[in-house]
Amino acid sequence: MKRIFDAVILLPRNLLVLLLRGYRAVVSPLYGDVCRYYPSCSQYALEAVQEHGATVGSALAAARVCRCHPWAAGGVDDIPRRRRFRYRVTPFGFVVGATRKV
């Protein structure tokens, strides 16, 4: 029951994860190294969506892209960490319900 619940709750962010993985595989290499920050904007978007979900994560990512303009100093800019992250991230990047306590 809980697993189905998790899957439904996590569906929107996992769809975005898939989209972002596709972008990072196909579009990112076209541009080469472009981003003035570490992690790069697309990496940031991926982590933000994984950790904060589709809505908050997208907003965080959009704000970050707006910060990544030619007059920005750049530098290290990590995503705000959640105090408690209840899920697990697969090697591909999908977010799944934690199977065991970590």
Added chain:
Amino acid sequence: MDPISTVLWPIKWAIELILVSFHTLWTAVGLDPAAGITWVLSIVGLVIIVRAALIPIFVKQIRSQRKMLEVAPQLKKIQDKYKGKRDQFSREAMSRETMELYKRTGTNPLASCLPLLLQMPIFFGLFSVLNDAQHAKVGVGFLNEKLAEQFGNASLFGIAPLHDTFVNTDTAAVRIIAAVMVVLMTGSQFITQLQIMAKNMSPEAKNSPTYRQQRILLYLLPLVFAFSGVTFPLGVMFYWLTSNFWTMGQQFLVIRNMPTPGSDAAKAREARLAKKGKLPKNAAPEEEAAAVEAPKPVQRQQPVGKNRAKKAGVKK
């Protein structure tokens, strides 16, 4: 209005303004207002405006790339610290430290993401403007009923309608033009990419995973273009093609005159300048530094049995 068209509205408005301005210009010069070539040239004008607006950003990037020479020793220190370490954590730490250095010294050589992503809505805006014009739908701003109809009916050489795509056309001319454009587009993108990768990358950059990915993509690109080439209207393709040509030319000039320090292109430029006897003074210390760091092999040479050593010797 749905959210996407709300976002696209101002972009479409600006695109129409530029298109119509150029159309008026070309008509004033004496071109037939309803001819396809007039509209194609208007699209070319649009590309020129968009790309010219991006030049200051580009120049700024080049400037900070030059300033990179000043922080080269510090950069070298970081690179030496992580030399030969290929694992993910070392790479991450190295990127972090490098970015930190760029920030501290104000020498970030990277282009930033926003301008690149902003070009996508322009592309979709043009797509949407052309699509609307195809149905002789009035635009959101300057593209009035008469112009929209003209644009919608415009055909190149009088036979290839600009709104047609390879897939939905009945005319062979559209297919031929689209095919030629796909070839040109693939070619120009290929050359641009190859120029950057073969000449304008420092040895460190060539070791990154992005580089490997880029190499794979280089050979996948023709497929991508072939796919988009058959589904996009000719008008949109003209935008893309002109933009590609612009990038290629810009890239050529930059690689020739302001190459990335440490890349093959930079060495070629130094050689060119030395031939003319115009080598700048500050180029010398950089070479010295390169000479000093040469030794120090990272991996221990594996011991080899006598027989194998002999075999290897023969091979050479």
